[in-house]
Amino acid sequence: MIRLSYLSPKTEVRESKIHGRGLFATADIAKDEIVAVKGGHIVTREVLQREIVPKLGPVEIQIDDDLFIAPVTDEERELSMLYSNHSCDASLGVRGEITFVAMRDIRAGEELTHDWAMTDDEDYSVECKCGAPNCRKILTGKDWRRPELQKRHAGYFSAYLARKIAMLDAGR
Ligand SMILES: C[S@@+](CC[C@H](N)C(=O)[O-])C[C@H]1O[C@@H](n2cnc3c(N)ncnc32)[C@H](O)[C@@H]1O
Numbered sequence: 822m823i824r825l826s827y828l829s830p831k832t833e834v835r836e837s838k839i840h841g842r843g844l845f846a847t848a849d850i851a852k853d854e855i856v857a858v859k860g861g862h863i864v865t866r867e868v869l870q871r872e873i874v875p876k877l878g879p880v881e882i883q884i885d886d887d888l889f890i891a892p893v894t895d896e897e898r899e900l901s902m903l904y905s906n907h908s909c910d911a912s913l914g915v916r917g918e919i920t921f922v923a924m925r926d927i928r929a930g931e932e933l934t935h936d937w938a939m940t941d942d943e944d945y946s947v948e949c950k951c952g953a954p955n956c957r958k959i960l961t962g963k964d965w966r967r968p969e970l971q972k973r974h975a976g977y978f979s980a981y982l983a984r985k986i987a988m989l990d991a992g993r
């Protein structure tokens with residue numbers, strides 16, 4: 822079976838201390854190297870919530886206000902999952918909307934994580950279990966609005982969020 826998503830040959834999926842399974846580096850990865858590219862179907866929020874999440878769980882990446890990329894069948898689930906957990910001290914950022922790159926040099930063995938603030942513009946609030954010293958404990962779907970995260974992740978937000986941040990800055 823050809824995978825829907827791309828995972829770098831320098832990665833493997835295994836049990837994570839953060840949650841379930843996670844994505845790990847099996848070799849050193851250089852800053853800005855491509856680690857994963859999310860593949861799947863392009864679906865609206867309505868289809869995601871009605872058809873996909875109840876059946877497959879959290880499998881999507883948000884790519885615009887009302888658009889998500891996700892597998893839609895059981896068979897596609899494993900072929901599309903990236904297994905990148907959230908961390909408040911994330912190592913991956915986004916190039917465009919579906920390409921995940923290293924935000925810094927990463928050493929073999931490290932868990933590969935992204936900060937949901939870089940991809941999400943949603944209405945949720947969840948407890949974070951990342952365990953990082955700088956953990957913000959409660960994550961919300963509006964964390965992209967936080968100035969300290971905008972500064973810290975500059976250049977690594979999903980393109981649709983980078984545009985929103987630029988528009989906010991222009992109005993400031
Ligand atoms: C796409 S899955 C990531 C892969 C997941 N660990 C697995 O085994 O399927 C995203 C889900 O992982 C969990 N998760 C990931 N990072 C988390 C974190 N920092 N704190 C709490 N839950 C997290 C949440 O349940 C979230 O809905």
Ligand SMILES: [Zn+2]
Nearest residue numbers: 909949951956
């Ligand atoms: Zn955290």
